[in-house]
Amino acid sequence: AIYLEYEGDKNNNKVPDLEEIGIKYLKGDGDFRSDECIELLKQADVVVTNPPFSLFREYVAQLVKYEKKFLIIGNVNAITYKEIFKLFKDNKLWLGASIHSGDREFGVPDDYPLKAAGYRIDNNGRKFIRVKGVRWYTNLDYKERHEDLILYKKYSPEEYPTYENYDAINVNKTKEIPMEFKGHMGVPITFLDKYNPDQFEVIGLGISNSGKEIGVKPYKEEHKLYRKNIQKRGAVDGDLYMITNGEVNVPYARIIIRNKRL
């Protein structure tokens, strides 16, 4: 493993030339948890990187531990990780600007197996895969994070059912958050793309143990049979659920929020 060191423009051509970038060799394999990498981290003002998704929690924990400013790539579902969500709730972490949907293309090594759902090989033979649900995770502030989400929908009990096991209404689309509703609301995790901490308060996450922490009750006795069936799809106690058309309906992970302006 190597690292690069650039100490500034020495020949005044305003370009970081190869000879101005010093290549340094690490003793180990460059694992971010190794002592030598931690020493490099300590020197950093801002960390900008694309960490391994499978070690995302561990990587963020390290950045928090060393109190670093950061801008890193992660999958949108990392919002639902217990430890990561807690940082969102405490306003120590948020989604960054510019990527709020869709998929993004990543260059991969020549020997990378192209089994992704979407991929491309360019005219020079370079391989790319399309990765869905990509987001920036950051603790750097930016303007859009302080802009209000414009609300237009009116609340009606028919359109916004109440959960069976928590006192909140279910909202299926972020833009359809009712404008005059004062109580708790369950919204999709992509709400955080639009989240302005001055406009909304994040109460908690309505899944599994995180749900239990905010008081989501276990399945009612008469719904446990449904839970048994639903279990195959991964629903557990602590998950929010509602009854639609007489059947138990467990939505995807919901964030419980409250409108601070009402």
Add this chain to the structure above:
DNA sequence: TCAGCAGCTACTCCTCTCCT
């Protein structure tokens, strides 16, 4: 005008691990 495609939004189900 319209096909193609990149972006927007919401959401699955299979595999691995852990526990009983």
Add this chain to the structure above:
DNA sequence: AGGAGAGGAGTAGCTGCTGA
């Protein structure tokens, strides 16, 4: 050994922009 828990460089459908 089998069931439950946990999470995933994920998946699908639709919209609206762009350029010919």
